[in-house]
Amino acid sequence: MATRPYVEYLDYVIYPDATITATGEFSAEAQIAGPTGFISFAALGVFETATAATDHATRWVQEWIDSGIAEQALADAFKRDTNISLHSDPS
Numbered sequence: 001m002a003t004r005p006y007v008e009y010l011d012y013v014i015y016p017d018a019t020i021t022a023t024g025e026f027s028a029e030a031q032i033a034g035p036t037g038f039i040s041f042a043a044l045g046v047f048e049t050a051t052a053a054t055d056h057a058t059r060w061v062q063e064w065i066d067s068g069i070a071e072q073a074l075a076d077a078f079k080r081d082t083n084i085s086l087h088s089d090p091s
Contacts, residue, residue: 007058011035012070014061018053021046028053030061036071037078 007014012034018026028044044060047053064070 009062010065012061012065014058016054016057016061018047018050018057020050026050026053028057028060030057032061032065032070032074034070034074037074037076039074039077 007016012032015031015033017029017031019029021027025046025048027042027046029040029042030044031038031040041057041061045053045056047056
C-alpha cells in the first residue's frame with residue numbers, strides 16, 4: 001500500500017491511496033472526511049505506479065466534491081454506517 005499524504009480541498013480532507021494488485025499494478029482508492037461525515041471509494045482505476053494511482057484518486061475525489069453531491073453523500077453514508085441512537089424509543 002502506497003499512501004500519499006492527505007490533501008485538503010475546500011472543506012474536505014482527501015486521503016488518496018494505492019493498493020498493489022495481484023498483477024503488480026496499483027488500484028486507486030480514497031477516503032474522504034468532510035463536515036457531514038466520512039466515506040471511502042475503492043477501485044477508482046488501475047495504474048502502473050502508485051503515484052499515478054494516488055494522483056488519479058485525488059483528482060477523481062476533487063471532481064466528485066465539485067459536482068455538488070459530496071456533502072449529502074457523506075451524510076447519507078455516515079447515517080447508514082453508524083448505529084448510534086441518541087434517543088430511546090419506548091414503543
